[in-house]
Amino acid sequence: MSPTATAEATEAATGEVLLELSGITKRYGANTVLSDVGFRIHQGEVVGLLGDNGAGKSTLVKTMSGVVLAEEGDYLWRGEKLTTLNRQETERRGVETIFQDSALVPSMTITRNIFMGRELTNALGLLKLKQMDEIAAQILDSVVTIEGIKSPRQLVGSLSGGQQQAVAIARAVHFKRSLLILDEPTSALAVRATEALLNYLLQLKQEGVSSVLVTHNLHHAFQICDRHIVMNHGRKILDVRRADTSVEELTAAVVEGPEGLRRFREGKPLA
Numbered sequence: 622m623s624p625t626a627t628a629e630a631t632e633a634a635t636g637e638v639l640l641e642l643s644g645i646t647k648r649y650g651a652n653t654v655l656s657d658v659g660f661r662i663h664q665g666e667v668v669g670l671l672g673d674n675g676a677g678k679s680t681l682v683k684t685m686s687g688v689v690l691a692e693e694g695d696y697l698w699r700g701e702k703l704t705t706l707n708r709q710e711t712e713r714r715g716v717e718t719i720f721q722d723s724a725l726v727p728s729m730t731i732t733r734n735i736f737m738g739r740e741l742t743n744a745l746g747l748l749k750l751k752q753m754d755e756i757a758a759q760i761l762d763s764v765v766t767i768e769g770i771k772s773p774r775q776l777v778g779s780l781s782g783g784q785q786q787a788v789a790i791a792r793a794v795h796f797k798r799s800l801l802i803l804d805e806p807t808s809a810l811a812v813r814a815t816e817a818l819l820n821y822l823l824q825l826k827q828e829g830v831s832s833v834l835v836t837h838n839l840h841h842a843f844q845i846c847d848r849h850i851v852m853n854h855g856r857k858i859l860d861v862r863r864a865d866t867s868v869e870e871l872t873a874a875v876v877e878g879p880e881g882l883r884r885f886r887e888g889k890p891l892a
């Protein structure tokens with residue numbers, strides 16, 4: 622498969638282009654951590670963002686969510702070039718990001734964490750706590766099955782790391798956004814919760830919601846992603862539809878970079 626064929630296949634993805642990044646270059650001092658990275662996310666697409674440790678995935682996630690500003694490159698949302706870029710701007714447009722550290726408040730209940738910044742209030746501005754608790758209980762039931770959670774009134778600080786991650790995911794998926802970006806969301810989840818999350822992303826896709834899934838688990842990625850982007854030392858080395866690749870090719874690209882990809886395509890064994 623030639624790089625051109627891959628690019629054409631990618632362009633053939635259906636749905637409006639939601640997010641387009643081009644020429645993204647990010648440096649930390651003398652260290653260039655993203656080099657001329659560009660890709661498009663279409664509406665309703667589930668995209669896997671893959672790569673070895675330090676490949677630049679999290680930095681790219683932070684760039685997509687406006688937390689980190691690239692020195693070079695363009696950010697287009699539904700064709701509009703964003704000149705002011707920060708997390709508020711991207712959230713206003715419907716981008717929801719779940720970072721590796723899920724940014725929950727341990728001293729608050731699950732309900733308050735789920736509704737943080739989007740609390741339900743009555744005409745007097747008082748919190749509708751009972752209603753929020755009921756919705757939180759429904760979300761926890763339907764979105765991610767979290768073992769060991771007894772009540773949405775439980776304090777987040779009393780939950781395990783995996784349970785906390787699941788609460789963060791529940792919060793993001795409940796406020797159905799145009800684009801969900803999940804940075805290794807399943808790393809601390811048990812098998813059942815992981816399955817529930819992957820299925821939920823597929824359900825959201827049916828509703829036209831796009832997701833970017835950062836994961837080290839290539840089988841999870843292959844299971845649900847329509848397209849895969851592989852990063853290597855800050856560069857995009859592969860951008861390919863599921864139909865045009867395999868877990869083996871993705872593994873070669875992630876583990877051994879461009880050279881491994883070349884060897885795989887030539888039918889040669891990996892080093």
Ligand SMILES: Nc1ncnc2c1ncn2[C@@H]1O[C@H](COP(=O)(O)OP(=O)(O)OP(=O)(O)O)[C@@H](O)[C@H]1O
Nearest residue numbers: 649652654672673674675676677678679680681852
């Ligand atoms: N704030 C920062 N300051 C300096 N260097 C940074 C900073 N954040 C990331 N880096 C560097 O950028 C490179 C890419 O890191 P990044 O976290 O984006 O990789 P990653 O693909 O998400 O890795 P992992 O899978 O291990 O989470 C690494 O070399 C890292 O040390």
